[in-house]
Amino acid sequence: MEVRWTVLLIVIGGAIVTFIPRVVPLMVLSRMKLPESVMRWLHYVPIAILAALVGQELFIHDDEVSMKLNPELLAAIPTALVAIKTRSLLWTVVVGVVAFGLLRFLFTL
Structure with missing residues (x-):
């Protein structure tokens, strides 16, 4: 299989564009002492994303908000x-998978 230079450059460019915004802030912020209020605020970011x-x-559903x-x-x-x-990830995942499987089975009957 032949690799074209343009495809290789696109892959390398994509890697660089992905790498820089993730690593540069970590390098800069790892040397700084952030205020307690910022640390408290950052604590809620993963929860908000999830x-x-x-x-x-x-x-x-179908690009519309649906409360049904x-x-x-x-x-x-x-x-x-x-x-x-x-507060157990294992039991949460097990119950979620079983509940979703059962409901999908029941909704398709």
Whole structure:
């Protein structure tokens, strides 16, 4: 298989463009002492990202916000309850997969 130089340059350029925005801030911020308020604010960033991803999967269908019941939303209810009660990632994933599988099976009947 022959690799064209343009394809190779595009791959290398894509790697550089992906690498720089991730590594440069880490290099700069690792040498700085951030204020406590910034650290507290940064603590909530992963939670907000996860909530946005989950909310999008549960409530947006066909590029419209939909509040109707669907298998994803129904499976999320017992999954969230198990996550809150047990604080166990293993049990949360198991309950989520089983609940979603059962609901998909029931909705297709």
